[in-house]
Amino acid sequence: MADRYLRFAGTAPGRVLSRRLGLPQPAELVRWSPERPFHEGDLLHLTAEPSTHEQALRDLLPRTGMKVVSASAAPAVVVLDATGLAVVEDLAGVHAALRPVVRTVRPGGRVLVVGVRPSQYDPEQAAVQHALAGFVRSLAKELGQGRTAQLLRLEAGTVAGAESTLRFLTSPKSAYISGQVVQLGPFTEGSGAVADWSHPLAGHTALVTGAARGIGAAIATTLARDGARVVCLDVPQAAQDLERTAVRVGGSSLPLDITAPDAAERIAEHVATTTGTLDVLVHNAGITRDRRLANMRDVDWSSVLDVNLGSVVRTTQALVKSGLLGEGARIVATSSVAGLAGNAGQTNYAAAKAGVAGLVQALAPGLGAYGITVNAVAPGFIETRMTAAVPLLIRQAGRRMNSLGQGGLPEDVAETVAWLAHPGSAAVNGQVVRVCGQSLLGA
Missing domain, CATH: 3.40.50.720 (NAD(P)-binding Rossmann-like Domain)
Structure with a gap:
């Protein structure tokens, strides 16, 4: 079904008119295709606060298929490691890490904040990790140009079982998902083995x-x-x-x-x-x-x-x-x-x-x-x-x-x-x- 307004708003006259009238300015979304399985550009990996997950996440990110860098002028994907946040003051690290880069993310790009499951025993850690949900939902409404933001919560102490979700949330396959919180649960090593990531359901x-x-x-x-x-x-x-x-x-x-x-x-x-x-x-x-x-x-x-x-x-x-x-x-x-x-x-x-x-x-x-x-x-x-x-x-x-x-x-x-x-x-x-x-x- 054709969305004529979306097409018009993507033209030069449409952009000018929609801006002057205060109308929505939707961007054409970058979706998956065999020719474009990954976002074009770098995956910028940032850390808000040191944590025990830091190295394991750093090792896992290249498996998304993207080039992982620590600095980029125009990243396609930004992944912020916020797993180490435990006290209110740590939230300043989220602001400091993302504020300089959010405007540089390519149109249609992704911002993924990685946290951990809120603790049942540490009220301040739980409050801080819950704060990330409000932050991400608000950021997702600010980004514009087809960009999206999500929060991925890991099980404390491990990145096991996160690969398929990282691949999905950083890829064009998640084009119409934004402002979501995905919680990973327990994962048994050896379960969910994938022989071929391009055809994961082969034989199923x-x-x-x-x-x-x-x-x-x-x-x-x-x-x-x-x-x-x-x-x-x-x-x-x-x-x-x-x-x-x-x-x-x-x-x-x-x-x-x-x-x-x-x-x-x-x-x-x-x-x-x-x-x-x-x-x-x-x-x-x-x-x-x-x-x-x-x-x-x-x-x-x-x-x-x-x-x-x-x-x-x-x-x-x-x-x-x-x-x-x-x-x-x-x-x-x-x-x-x-x-x-x-x-x-x-x-x-x-x-x-x-x-x-x-x-x-x-x-x-x-x-x-x-x-x-x-x-x-x-x-x-x-x-x-x-x-x-x-x-x-x-x-x-x-x-x-x-x-x-x-x-x-x-x-x-x-x-x-x-x-x-x-x-x-x-x-x-x-x-x-x-x-x-x-x-x-x-x-």
């Missing part, structure tokens, strides 16, 4: 629900690009589009209503007769039936809750219990900014999507003990057939009400799912990651 099978078109089709395509054998699932009414997606990604199609009582059993049967195993489960199927609560029919409420939340609960529990999703499996569900911040006319949808976030956070600790991770993506305004049907003025407001001043693409959600599905992302568990360009709705 992924099931994507709602895969016929839009975001689901983009997820299937991206997982296949990363080497997965993809089972594409959608309702029988979308069978033709579903088959086209499956053929395009070299996978198989499973026309099935995910709310059917025997959905999990039929998934298991299909997997048994095609690939034999299931390593990645992506819950993407979803519907909307928008009305204000006073006007909402029973069927509008129940259908949205059943598709968007009930089916996720039932299918996940059944496939884990059956053993089809075993050690090392990745479960990725789809929440929404509407579920995190609320949205008028979407009490049913917001309830379901908030429920998905709660489910992920509840399941993660228990399943994590078995090497299974459970995470969620929370998209904001994404350019799809559904948002194309939104009235013009509301659509334009949805596009502009974020720090990047534009809507995201299905590929932005797909890249985030691929990172969470990555074998090397074993330390990422129980996270709800907003793919919204730092929407002004909610945190």
Whole structure:
């Protein structure tokens, strides 16, 4: 779906007019492509305060694929090591390190602050590490020109399990993510081994629900690009589009209503007769039936809750219990900014999507003990057939009400799912990651 304002604002007359009228000036985002897998330019590594993580992080950063330097006139990526911050006075080091360089970051570049999990036993250290979240969210709103900022929290004392996340957050794959806090959890050495970082899902099978078109089709395509054998699932009414997606990604199609009582059993049967195993489960199927609560029919409420939340609960529990999703499996569900911040006319949808976030956070600790991770993506305004049907003025407001001043693409959600599905992302568990360009709705 064309964003004509984005194109106009990128022209010389558009830049002048939008500046004079005080209108948003969105920049074209730098996204991943085979020709541009990394940002062009240097990765500038800075340290706010010496820490025990310093050398290990320095050794890990070159594995992002970028040239790591300690000084640069125009870095593409800035990584600030803030793991050593423990007292309020240490925050001055963040200001001193970043203030001189934020204006020099290339358009479309990245600022990544690396902290540690706030301590349960040291209130001042916890306060200081929490302060970094407010700092990063505010900085992300200041950077402009398609630049983004994130906070990555490590487990205290180790950078183990951080590689896939560092690669993702410093790359063009994270173009529509900004102002987010990603917490890494415990990581067992040897788990999540990656033989080929260009095809990390080779030999793995992924099931994507709602895969016929839009975001689901983009997820299937991206997982296949990363080497997965993809089972594409959608309702029988979308069978033709579903088959086209499956053929395009070299996978198989499973026309099935995910709310059917025997959905999990039929998934298991299909997997048994095609690939034999299931390593990645992506819950993407979803519907909307928008009305204000006073006007909402029973069927509008129940259908949205059943598709968007009930089916996720039932299918996940059944496939884990059956053993089809075993050690090392990745479960990725789809929440929404509407579920995190609320949205008028979407009490049913917001309830379901908030429920998905709660489910992920509840399941993660228990399943994590078995090497299974459970995470969620929370998209904001994404350019799809559904948002194309939104009235013009509301659509334009949805596009502009974020720090990047534009809507995201299905590929932005797909890249985030691929990172969470990555074998090397074993330390990422129980996270709800907003793919919204730092929407002004909610945190």
